[in-house]
Amino acid sequence: MLQLLWAQDAAQTGRQVRDALAENGDPLASTTVLTVLARLEKKGLVERDPATKAYRATTADPAETADSMTEVLGRSSDRTAVLQRFTGALGVEDLHVLRAALDGAGMGGDGVGVDRRDV
Amino acid sequence: MITVLALVVLAVVVTLLAPIILTRGAWWLHRPQLALRFWLGALTIAASSLLLSVGIAAVIVATNTHTHGIGAPAAGLFAWCGLGVAGGVAALLAANAEPISAAKRRTDVAVTILVARSTARVEHIGGHDVAYLNTADPIACSTADGRVLISTGVENAMPPACVRAVIEHERAHVLGRHDLIGRVAALNAAAFPRLRTAREFRRTVALLIELVADDAAARVCGPATVCNALTLMDRIDANPGLELRAARLAASPVKSWPHRRHLAPVLRSR
Numbered sequence: 001m002l003q004l005l006w007a008q009d010a011a012q013t014g015r016q017v018r019d020a021l022a023e024n025g026d027p028l029a030s031t032t033v034l035t036v037l038a039r040l041e042k043k044g045l046v047e048r049d050p051a052t053k054a055y056r057a058t059t060a061d062p063a064e065t066a067d068s069m070t071e072v073l074g075r076s077s078d079r080t081a082v083l084q085r086f087t088g089a090l091g092v093e094d095l096h097v098l099r100a101a102l103d104g105a106g107m108g109g110d111g112v113g114v115d116r117r118d119v
Numbered sequence: 120m121i122t123v124l125a126l127v128v129l130a131v132v133v134t135l136l137a138p139i140i141l142t143r144g145a146w147w148l149h150r151p152q153l154a155l156r157f158w159l160g161a162l163t164i165a166a167s168s169l170l171l172s173v174g175i176a177a178v179i180v181a182t183n184t185h186t187h188g189i190g191a192p193a194a195g196l197f198a199w200c201g202l203g204v205a206g207g208v209a210a211l212l213a214a215n216a217e218p219i220s221a222a223k224r225r226t227d228v229a230v231t232i233l234v235a236r237s238t239a240r241v242e243h244i245g246g247h248d249v250a251y252l253n254t255a256d257p258i259a260c261s262t263a264d265g266r267v268l269i270s271t272g273v274e275n276a277m278p279p280a281c282v283r284a285v286i287e288h289e290r291a292h293v294l295g296r297h298d299l300i301g302r303v304a305a306l307n308a309a310a311f312p313r314l315r316t317a318r319e320f321r322r323t324v325a326l327l328i329e330l331v332a333d334d335a336a337a338r339v340c341g342p343a344t345v346c347n348a349l350t351l352m353d354r355i356d357a358n359p360g361l362e363l364r365a366a367r368l369a370a371s372p373v374k375s376w377p378h379r380r381h382l383a384p385v386l387r388s389r
Contacts, residue, residue: 002231002232002235003231003234003235006235006236045232083226083230083260083261083262083263083298084260084261084262084289084292084293084297084298084301084328084332085259085260086259086260086285086288086289086352087257087259087352087356087358087360087361088325088329088358088360088361088364089325090325090326090329090358090360091322091325093322094322094325094326094360095359095360095363097142097322097323097326098326098360098363098364098367099363101145101147101148102145102148102363102366102367102370104144104145105145105148105370105371106370107145107148107366107367107370107371
């Protein structure tokens with residue numbers, strides 16, 4: 001819904017949003033669309049014109065949005081497993097176990113560097 | 120009644136022995152996928168044995184199979200206690216599932232906004248959307264709904280082959296439903312905070328799924344490329360885990376059979 005509103009220059013009524021979603025293969029009831037829009041408005045992600053009752057995505061600097069959302073993603077690096085990060089979510093104890101196993105198997109991690117021949 | 124007791128003993132034995140046997144030595148460094156399957160198998164056996172034992176005891180009580188001796192009162196007591204414990208565990212699971220669900224909702228919203236506002240381009244690789252984000256922050260992750268996010272900060276820090284290795288690592292998480300396994304482990308640990316096996320399961324799963332994804336990426340892109348990707352990622356987002364994972368791959372590269380490597384085609388959509 002947010003992607004749709006960001007793509008539009010003009011404000012969209014609930015019905016217009018519903019129709020656009022249906023065209024994109026995502027048919028939703030009008031009440032559902034209005035409920036979601038109301039929630040987005042409460043979160044400050046969309047603005048509602050009281051006169052026309054049309055919704056418009058709040059204008060935010062993309063870089064600023066990226067920064068704030070990156071912060072949210074950063075907080076998701078806890079171990080609730082909602083996001084899989086390449087850096088992993090290994091705790092101190094995990095690292096200790098991994099280091100001990102590598103040392104025990106004679107596979108210690110000193111001196112690992114980038115092999116430019118392979119990349 | 121003997122069946123009920125046998126199932127309880129099986130559950131207890133598996134629960135007690137799993138952390139002792141499965142964490143012994145360093146075999147899991149070389150076979151993380153096998154180790155993960157053993158852990159999941161142990162959890163399934165223990166949980167299903169306990170549930171089955173309570174179910175059988177309940178059937179014994181309901182059908183009055185034991186009409187003499189201590190069988191009937193013992194089965195009744197066990198069935199009622201079992202049902203009480205099952206109810207308590209279900210309540211604990213429900214209470215602990217809520218914060219995880221809330222965290223998942225928050226992350227989904229953040230990802231949606233980030234993708235909508237900052238996506239430079241999207242590629243389709245092997246049925247998964249890979250969104251490249253216009254931000255210098257080192258973002259390389261996958262979401263529960265199967266999207267892979269890579270930031271320009273990561274793209275600029277490594278050659279394309281290494282970026283592809285990062286993507287294959289994330290695709291392995293998605294294909295292996297590692298998010299689901301992680302959440303089961305987190306819930307299990309929350310429901311049984313004093314049980315060593317539950318704590319070990321959660322800790323080990325977090326580690327094993329990373330090693331499994333590294334191996335999957337190594338089979339497609341080559342172990343050295345994944346090793347390099349881990350090392351280069353460590354330079355822009357320092358994390359001791361990256362160095363140790365690179366050391367594992369460097370010392371014990373997975374068999375990748377170069378002639379069998381199969382890179383899924385990249386389709387660009389914008």
